[in-house]
Amino acid sequence: MKPAFRAGPVHVRVPATSANLGPGFDALGLALDLHDDLVARVVDSGLAIDVAGEGEELARDESHLVVRALRAGFEVLGGQPPGLELSCANRIPHGRGLGSSAAAIVAGLLLARALVLGGEETLSGAAVLELADRLEGHPDNVAPALLGGLTVAWRDGAAVGALRLQCDERVRPVVLVPPFQASTEAARGLLPPAVAHADAAANSGRAALLVAALTTAPQHLFAATEDRLHQAYREPAMPASIELVNALRAAGLPAVVSGAGPTVLVLARDDREVAQAVAAAPGRWRPSVLSIAPRGGHQVAAGH
Numbered sequence: 001m002k003p004a005f006r007a008g009p010v011h012v013r014v015p016a017t018s019a020n021l022g023p024g025f026d027a028l029g030l031a032l033d034l035h036d037d038l039v040a041r042v043v044d045s046g047l048a049i050d051v052a053g054e055g056e057e058l059a060r061d062e063s064h065l066v067v068r069a070l071r072a073g074f075e076v077l078g079g080q081p082p083g084l085e086l087s088c089a090n091r092i093p094h095g096r097g098l099g100s101s102a103a104a105i106v107a108g109l110l111l112a113r114a115l116v117l118g119g120e121e122t123l124s125g126a127a128v129l130e131l132a133d134r135l136e137g138h139p140d141n142v143a144p145a146l147l148g149g150l151t152v153a154w155r156d157g158a159a160v161g162a163l164r165l166q167c168d169e170r171v172r173p174v175v176l177v178p179p180f181q182a183s184t185e186a187a188r189g190l191l192p193p194a195v196a197h198a199d200a201a202a203n204s205g206r207a208a209l210l211v212a213a214l215t216t217a218p219q220h221l222f223a224a225t226e227d228r229l230h231q232a233y234r235e236p237a238m239p240a241s242i243e244l245v246n247a248l249r250a251a252g253l254p255a256v257v258s259g260a261g262p263t264v265l266v267l268a269r270d271d272r273e274v275a276q277a278v279a280a281a282p283g284r285w286r287p288s289v290l291s292i293a294p295r296g297g298h299q300v301a302a303g304h
């Protein structure tokens with residue numbers, strides 16, 4: 001039976017995310033205080049998409065990522081609405097390693113769920129996470145985009161798990177965003193099919209240390225953010241980012257490539273490190289000091 005749809009509009013807000021955080025490839029992620037706002041409404045026919053901000057150049061048809069996620073959500077919820085209006089106010093830059101695609105996917109799924117009466121009973125939080133992971137291809141951005149804060153995500157067969165952790169309040173993320181994009185798909189294509197056991201062992205140790213450093217022991221963040229699994233392999237796609245990470249690390253700052261790049265993330269711990277990170281932004285790169293977003297994607301009440 002076709003689902004019953006809500007008559008009015010639904011508004012959701014979804015945070016940017018930084019994945020990997022150095023050695024936590026495809027597992028660790030952090031929600032950041034930079035959000036996309038999306039409003040959708042079921043109408044009698046057709047598909048109308050309005051976009052302001054990032055992504056204004058994208059095709060406004062069924063290929064639009066938010067629409068693809070909406071469609072996937074409606075499918076699980078029992079069927080498609082007769083028509084759809086979608087309005088996006090996008091602030092998360094695209095193709096920069098700040099989780100724009102995860103935000104689009106999570107937003108689409110949350111909108112679909114909220115537009116179907118009783119949608120929350122059919123599509124649990126765990127089901128949204130699994131669907132989002134399937135659409136995105138890895139769980140490390142979609143987990144914090146859904147749960148907020150610091151997350152550890154993992155796959156277990158078709159199932160996806162995610163644990164939300166409380167990040168130490170001294171951790172102050174600074175992102176240095178370049179004026180160019182790198183696609184996640186292309187950056188993943190640069191990774192080797194296998195790595196040396198010594199590199200895998202080094203990354204396991206650093207990823208474990210990173211969870212401790214981010215939650216209780218930020219003094220260890222420099223050692224904890226060393227990676228051997230992905231950043232160096234991606235240098236051909238983002239030489240300036242790797243050069244910047246190396247320069248920041250040479251100055252003692254815990255710097256990593258954010259997600260699949262090319263943004264650089266510094267997990268600063270005090271005002272001096274924040275100022276150092278901001279001052280290191282080359283020419284047209286845009287530095288932003290962001291707080292950690294405590295909430296993941298959520299519905300916003302009318303009028304907010």
Ligand SMILES: Nc1ncnc2c1ncn2[C@@H]1O[C@H](COP(=O)(O)OP(=O)(O)OP(=O)(O)O)[C@@H](O)[C@H]1O
Nearest residue numbers: 065094095096097098099100101104183184259260
């Ligand atoms: N809000 C959005 N609306 C529609 N499409 C989007 C939106 N956000 C992202 N996309 C699509 O996803 C692409 C960017 O995804 P990609 O995975 O390459 O980068 P990212 O998600 O910004 O970075 P990362 O995954 O490394 O954090 C865009 O080029 C666009 O096709």
Ligand SMILES: N[C@@H](CCO)C(=O)O
Nearest residue numbers: 019025026184259260
């Ligand atoms: N773990 C993913 C994050 C992409 O946002 C990657 O590095 O390819």
